[in-house]
Amino acid sequence: MVYFVITLFGLLFGSFLNVCIVRLPRRQSILLPRSHCPHCKHTIRWYDNIPVVSYLLLRGRCRDCHTRISPQYAIVEALTAILLVATFLRYGLSPEFVKYSALVMLLIVLIFTDLRERLIPHAVTFFGIGLGLVLSLFIEVDSRPLGWLAERMGVLLPGTLLSVLGALAGALIGGGLFYAVGTAFFILSGRTKEYLGFGDVMLMLMVGVFLGAPLTLLTILLGSFAGSIVAVTITLAAPRFRNYHWPYGTFLGIAAVYAALNGQRLLEAYFRWSGMAG
Numbered sequence: 001m002v003y004f005v006i007t008l009f010g011l012l013f014g015s016f017l018n019v020c021i022v023r024l025p026r027r028q029s030i031l032l033p034r035s036h037c038p039h040c041k042h043t044i045r046w047y048d049n050i051p052v053v054s055y056l057l058l059r060g061r062c063r064d065c066h067t068r069i070s071p072q073y074a075i076v077e078a079l080t081a082i083l084l085v086a087t088f089l090r091y092g093l094s095p096e097f098v099k100y101s102a103l104v105m106l107l108i109v110l111i112f113t114d115l116r117e118r119l120i121p122h123a124v125t126f127f128g129i130g131l132g133l134v135l136s137l138f139i140e141v142d143s144r145p146l147g148w149l150a151e152r153m154g155v156l157l158p159g160t161l162l163s164v165l166g167a168l169a170g171a172l173i174g175g176g177l178f179y180a181v182g183t184a185f186f187i188l189s190g191r192t193k194e195y196l197g198f199g200d201v202m203l204m205l206m207v208g209v210f211l212g213a214p215l216t217l218l219t220i221l222l223g224s225f226a227g228s229i230v231a232v233t234i235t236l237a238a239p240r241f242r243n244y245h246w247p248y249g250t251f252l253g254i255a256a257v258y259a260a261l262n263g264q265r266l267l268e269a270y271f272r273w274s275g276m277a278g
Contacts, residue, residue, distance in 0.1 A: 006088050010081030011051035013105060018076050021112045024121040040065035051077040072112065080108060083257065090261050095139045100260045102131060103210045107253045107260075110203055114249035120199030125206045129171070132209030136167035142212030142264075143169070170208030174216040175201050200249050207256045214267050215259045223248075223255035 019030050022038075035044045042064040048054045055074040062069060083104045091097040106128045110120050140159065143166030157165070178201045208216040227248055235241045 002088070002093075003085060006084050007081045010084035011077050013084070014077030014080030014108075015049070015051045015073075017080060017105060017109050018073050020109045020124070021072070021076065021116065024109070024123055025113050025117040025119045037062045037065060037067065037069075039067040072116075076108060076112060080105060083108070083261075086261055099135050099139050099210070102135075103128070103207075103260055104257055106131075106206070107257050111250050111253035111257075114199070114247040114253070118245055118247055120203050120249045122199070122202060125199070125202035128206035129202075129209050132206060133164070133167055136163045136209065139163075141166035141170065141210070142214055144212070144214055146213075166212040167209045170210075170212040170216045171205045172208070173213045174204030174208030174220065177220065178204050200252065203249050203252055207252070207259075211256070211259055211263070215263045218263050218267065219252060219256045219259045221255075222258060223252035226255060227251035 016030075019035065023030050033043075035049060036042060037044065040062060042062070045063070048058060048063055052074050055069065055071075058069070060069050060071060060074075061067065084101055087097055087101050087104060091100060106124055109124050113124075114120050137160060141163045143162040146162065146165050146169055204216065204220070207219055211219065227246060230251070231241075231244075231246050235244075
């Protein structure tokens with residue numbers, strides 16, 4: 001029953017995320033007007049707006065004008081449900097489940113807006129940064145290495161303060177590192193926009209606030225590696241993609257989802273191997 005409820009809510013949230021993905025890059029309201037076909041403008045009937053099911057029953061076409069509907073809608077709905085169930089399997093019914101479910105849904109919006117429009121809406125990242133900071137007051141954020149430094153200096157910091165500092169350190173590492181890279185490209189080539197957009201900086205600020213410094217660094221490592229592998233492989237196979245503007249934020253978002261769900265285990269294994277666990 002719990003899995004069914006989470007899946008149902010995931011499908012419903014996924015439907016709303018689709019609205020955000022389509023409308024936010026165009027600076028349109030996500031509340032009004034009601035969902036409608038982008039081609040014939042007919043308002044979608046409630047029974048044609050059931051997540052995934054309606055798409056399958058209509059065979060991916062509008063009931064009124066029969067224009068093909070993007071499979072993105074069903075994909076986002078199903079993906080949201082799957083990831084919320086995966087988050088539940090990782091954290092159970094806990095405050096962490098609420099926190100990381102929120103992060104995953106924010107990341108889904110950013111992954112797809114960057115993939116579709118090469119745009120990371122500030123409305124999402126600003127909201128995410130604020131939400132992450134508020135949640136850090138109640139749900140602990142990994143404060144390493146600040147906690148280690150404070151302990152070795154003999155400074156005793158309250159847990160809540162350490163959590164907030166961990167969130168700020170993650171934001172500084174994530175956003176600061178990307179801002180430094182963009183500045184370096186500007187100085188060296190004057191072509192910053194081609195390599196790195198400010199949206200990526202805001203994305204990593206948001207990720208850092210939620211995950212803390214260690215998992216943020218892991219996100220950057222995994223996202224950069226995956227993006228490079230995909231870009232180099234496709235470019236070598238098809239040289240016409242040499243000047244293609246790759247959606248770097250999409251790769252970072254996918255890496256952040258992995259970090260939120262499984263990154264801590266990977267980090268703990270590394271810390272035990274390096275002798276820093278404790």
